[in-house]
Amino acid sequence: xxxxxxxxxxxxxxxDVLELLHRGKKDAEEMELTLIKKEKEGFFSTCxxxxxxxxxxxxxxxxxxxxGFYIDKGVDFRTGAEVTGINLEDGYVSVDxxxxxxxxxxxxxxxxxxxxxxxxxxxxxxxxxxTGREDGERIEAAMNANPGNALIIGAGLIGxxxxxxxxxxxxxxxxxxxxxxxxxxxxxADMTSIVQKWLHNDITFIFxxxxxxxxxxxxxxxxxxxxxxxxADIVLISAGMRPNVDIAMxxxxxxxxxxxxxxxxxxxxxKEKSYLNNVYAxxxxxxxxxxxxxxxRLSQLASTALIQARVVAxxxxxxxxxxxxxxxxxxxxxxxxxxGSVGVTSETAKRYGIKIKAGNAIKYTKAxxxxxxxxxxxxxxxxxxxxKLIGAQVISEETVAERINELTLAIKAxxxxxxxCMRERCFEPSLTMVEDVIVDAAVKAIGGRKxxxxx
Numbered sequence: 500x501x502x503x504x505x506x507x508x509x510x511x512x513x514x515d516v517l518e519l520l521h522r523g524k525k526d527a528e529e530m531e532l533t534l535i536k537k538e539k540e541g542f543f544s545t546c547x548x549x550x551x552x553x554x555x556x557x558x559x560x561x562x563x564x565x566x567g568f569y570i571d572k573g574v575d576f577r578t579g580a581e582v583t584g585i586n587l588e589d590g591y592v593s594v595d596x597x598x599x600x601x602x603x604x605x606x607x608x609x610x611x612x613x614x615x616x617x618x619x620x621x622x623x624x625x626x627x628x629x630t631g632r633e634d635g636e637r638i639e640a641a642m643n644a645n646p647g648n649a650l651i652i653g654a655g656l657i658g659x660x661x662x663x664x665x666x667x668x669x670x671x672x673x674x675x676x677x678x679x680x681x682x683x684x685x686x687x688a689d690m691t692s693i694v695q696k697w698l699h700n701d702i703t704f705i706f707x708x709x710x711x712x713x714x715x716x717x718x719x720x721x722x723x724x725x726x727x728x729x730x731a732d733i734v735l736i737s738a739g740m741r742p743n744v745d746i747a748m749x750x751x752x753x754x755x756x757x758x759x760x761x762x763x764x765x766x767x768x769x770k771e772k773s774y775l776n777n778v779y780a781x782x783x784x785x786x787x788x789x790x791x792x793x794x795x796r797l798s799q800l801a802s803t804a805l806i807q808a809r810v811v812a813x814x815x816x817x818x819x820x821x822x823x824x825x826x827x828x829x830x831x832x833x834x835x836x837x838x839g840s841v842g843v844t845s846e847t848a849k850r851y852g853i854k855i856k857a858g859n860a861i862k863y864t865k866a867x868x869x870x871x872x873x874x875x876x877x878x879x880x881x882x883x884x885x886x887k888l889i890g891a892q893v894i895s896e897e898t899v900a901e902r903i904n905e906l907t908l909a910i911k912a913x914x915x916x917x918x919x920c921m922r923e924r925c926f927e928p929s930l931t932m933v934e935d936v937i938v939d940a941a942v943k944a945i946g947g948r949k950x951x952x953x954x
Contacts, residue, residue, distance in 0.1 A: 501531045505592055505600055507582045508608035509536030511801040512782025515808030516606050523816045533575040535582055541566040548635040549660035553667055558635045585750040604777050604815050611740035611783035611799055620713030626734045629657055642668050646732035650722045652710050654681035656831045658737035663834045666701040673703040675710055675724055685829050685840035690878055690892045697836045740799055742784040757795050759786030764821035766811050781807035790824035791843045791889045792851045798827040828907040830900045837899035841907045842890035854883035858944025862936035864898050866928035873897050879940040886915045916941040
């Protein structure tokens with residue numbers, strides 16, 4: 500008899516599991532796949548929304564796969580439907596259509612939802628979040644209505660990328676961040692100052708002050724920031740995402756200290772001290788273990804979800820697989836500037852009592868005589884006693900993603916500053932410098948001492 504697999508959620512995590520299971524099953528009759536999602540699209544790339552708002556392409560192009568693609572492959576692909584309950588004892592989910600759907604394996608990929616600050620006025624017209632197609636279309640319509648002023652609450656990646664979209668449209672844009680600097684989860688203050696300087700002609704920043712209220716009658720008119728009233732015709736709340744665990748909590752599943760669903764290394768969920776053999780969770784809604792601090796955290800990235808999906812799909816297909824502690828390598832493009840980070844920041848290390856040595860370096864991406872070269876700034880963070888790499892931050896106009904991938908592997912491998920300096924590297928003047936900026940940062944972190952292969 501065919502095994503029934505039900506997937507709750509159709510974001511990157513849920514779709515990745517569906518794709519991998521469909522490719523991995525040997526016989527179409529061996530597995531019946533059902534995916535239930537409340538959105539109307541098939542697979543929609545939410546992370547592409549800020550660039551659509553910047554005018555790079557139409558929002559509709561972000562629906563990469565339509566529901567009919569899966570339906571034609573024999574998948575029970577349900578859009579515009581929502582799971583209202585999970586019965587773990589009898590093995591079925593309840594849907595808002597009134598139907599109960601049995602499962603042999605259940606995959607929970609309910610994603611995340613925006614954090615809405617507990618302040619007055621968040622329900623006014625003109626106040627938005629950016630988490631899906633409908634949000635993007637509403638914001639685009641508001642931008643096209645020729646507003647004078649926009650204010651963004653939160654200086655994370657999505658907030659900054661959307662601020663760039665507003666500014667490109669000629670809208671006077673202010674970003675308010677409670678913490679002392681932008682991108683606080685991925686960069687240290689000295690590195691964020693580079694990004695702020697890059698954007699300061701187009702965007703006004705307010706740091707270290709909370710938003711206390713959003714004002715207006717039905718339509719937003721202004722925002723109160725620590726007593727100061729700032730005009731705003733559009734407000735974007737981009738103050739972080741929270742795991743969407745309502746349905747999991749209702750079913751009695753364990754929720755961790757980071758407010759994500761607790762799983763084991765096979766990504767099986769936990770209830771009453773036991774992990775359930777046939778129920779998995781992944782993506783934005785789950786708690787992960789940090790590879791440097793060994794502490795629970797969230798890793799709400801599509802790249803994280805893909806690796807987790809491979810683990811879940813393998814285990815359902817009978818291939819033993821486990822999810823390792825993660826480093827969450829992150830890259831983003833912000834108004835032509837590439838920003839990347841992996842591992843811990845200095846602030847995170849301090850929070851967990853990790854003593855560090857850090858080094859910053861600035862160089863060119865190509866030989867100093869080669870046309871088109873760009874500046875590149877790197878910060879490397881090493882554990883003080885072992886001198887092993889535990890964090891890296893990179894900013895440039897090019898080659899950031901490649902370097903973050905390299906540095907992710909270096910952290911995973913336990914590479915030391917000495918090994919970074921003594922490792923062979925390629926050189927070609929149109930592509931690199933003979934002494935790479937990563938090497939310079941390592942040397943500065945360790946105080947400029949001489950290195951050797953035998954050290």
